[in-house]
Amino acid sequence: MTQTSENVTWLTQEAYNRLKEELEYLSGPARTEIAKKIEEAREEGDLRENGGYHAAKEEQGKQELRVRQLTQLLQHAKVGEAPADDGVVEPGMVVTIAFDGDEDDTLTFLMASREYASSEIETYSPQSPLGTGVNGKKVGDTAEYELPNGKKASVKILDAKPYQG
Secondary structure, three states: OOOOOOEEEOOOHHHHHHHHHHHHHHHOHHHHHHHHHHHHHHHHOOOOHOOOHHHHHHHHHHHHHHHHHHHHHHOOOEEEEOOOOOOOOOOOEEEEEEEEOOOOOOOEEEEEOOHHHHOOEEOOOOOOOOHHHHHOOOOOOEEEEEEEEEEEEEEEEEEEEEEOO
């Protein structure tokens, strides 16, 4: 799915197309909609106490930030294939781990950049402590990573399959 190497982000064709569609919408129709909201709020009068105007301007700022993020991401994106189904943990894989080797205490997540975050599966960045710890490990391996409190935790890799979403 996504693998960052310096400023290059690797994307599947589907992910690239989805992000490009979002950028086209935000750069076109969404800009027109927010401009209308701002104009309508402006016509209501005093801008200092106009909540609708300030909300629309804030929404416009967030939208423009997302346009810049997507533009930069897509400019540096390389479109490629999903990772091989070889049991090696890497970006684009759905990984199942067991905490401290306890196969009843497991977590399944997608290892990918936040661009892939969705409600259907939890997503961990390859740069996160857990992502860094398990990246490159194989099914059956044990990995160690640092918790926010500075302690170490270990997990066993139970499964790693390419994401099909």
